[in-house]
Amino acid sequence: MNIFVYVEHIDGAVTGTSQEAIAAAKRDLGGTVTALAFGSAANDAAAGAFAAGADSAIVCTDASLDSGLVEASGPLVTSLVQSKSPDALIAGASVAGRDLTSWVAFDLDAGLISDVTAMSADGGRITATHPVYAGKLLSEASIPAGVQIISTRSRAFEPLEANAGASGAIESVDAAASGLSTEVQSMAAASAGVSLNDAKVIVSGGRGVGGPEGYDPLKELCSTMGAALGASRAAVDAGWIAYDHQVGQTGKTVSPDLYIACGISGAIQHQAGMNTSKNVVAINKDGEAPIFKLARYGVVGDLFEIVPALNEEMKKRLG
């Protein structure tokens, strides 16, 4: 099966979500993977894609594609799919990946399955699992005819072991995005720290932290563990922490290896964003809090005592 994977990158560094998409295409679907990489640093991105498991690459190094705007990448991917007829087009379900897959699927009148968490293939047709109703139900979908377009949920697929020496054939295409109606004015980098999307460990705090400064011990644990900082909506609504950190149905959906919930009761809307975490540790004063139902390990206690103690222990072990 020939699979195109759209590779997102930051100045040539392939994003984790794109590495996972390549792994899904290669390992879970057994495909031959062609990476699509665009922009001035596309050749570096292609090298990163080979290291992540791609077999070949199609690059377009025109600077008009640097913005990553779907208006620029959409028509190019559409024409590449049209001219080369892969069996599938896959992208990570990032903002750009969602935009791109929607654009191309509409323009080619092709089937699109978004934000999938598992996939398999049989005779060139893919069956994909897509969580619906905030992850409370699972749907299994397939696209009976034509190119199969799919976006993969962040952290749902393990990346392949990086192979820095890998290489592959690169085809360069000449194309420029012109006549765009959108212009990028500026880009403010996300605040420092590990992003919730790629985090292996998330330390998350809710109303129990009691105020903005209540996040300080959690931040220390984050830096010790290389973790990202999460929050419940109650804490975000109280103005203690920026919305960027909100986990839940109206926040981010995360699937870390470890989610440490501190002072979070575990409301159903919070669970919707974190119930695919591989392991949950709950620290809560109230032994009856629903969050314990999701937890592998639970501690009934004051987070202001437990979290600093855990930080000291982790420093000993990880330091």
Add this chain to the structure above:
Amino acid sequence: MKVLACIKQTPATEAVYSVDNGAVSWDVPGGGKPNVINPWDEYAVEEAVRLKENHGASEVGVLTIGSDAVEESIRTAIAMGCTAATRVDSAAVDGSGAAGTARVLAAAIKAEGAEVVLMGKQAIDGDTGTTPVMTARALGWTPLTFVSAIKEVGGGNITVERKLEAGTQTVTAKLPVVISVVSEINEPRYPSFMGIRKAKKAAINVVDAGSLGVEGAFGAGSAKVDWASITAPETKALETEMISGGSPAEIAAILADKLIADQII
């Protein structure tokens, strides 16, 4: 400038689901409302109303494809400040898939003559988030997704901030545009008493999709994706191990040991 907010009615966030032979039904424990405006669409409605209040939009419509059961959500949008409402009856649209829905929305948007269309980033039933870009394509308009702030509207342009994984991008686009919003954009208002009274009496323009001159396929049989099965995930029997006894330091040490022994970290 006319603004339109597109809303979908979805199950309440507290809903508890059951699946019987592929048919999904839900209930809200404690007898709450089983259906609400899709949470993200509330932000779209609020932003549409603010475009009128702060940026001189002349009219703020609300548009939905749905059965008459969704009129409650439409009235909520009117109570929040929308000045006109259109419901495209879903009978002929059901089974469309994402592209078909987008084509019908596009035809309805054209009929309304809007210049700025606001949608939610995704609907919490299907959880796909494909409609905004597809609708923009069907219209030949510019999509602006994951918008967290509208900075400026005027002179045929709009400047917005978008929330991307890598940071906040500020872009200027030529109108017309289809925008999808994230919840950072605003704090939706509670409808006022006056608003609710007005909404009760407001006329809802009901349209048959067949009369819209939709370009391309929609309705039963037009979907490209086969949603063969829908199931409730097996709840993994999870044994929660409570760690107790001793000082916080002792508890932390036990927890750290276990996390390492399990190779979780």
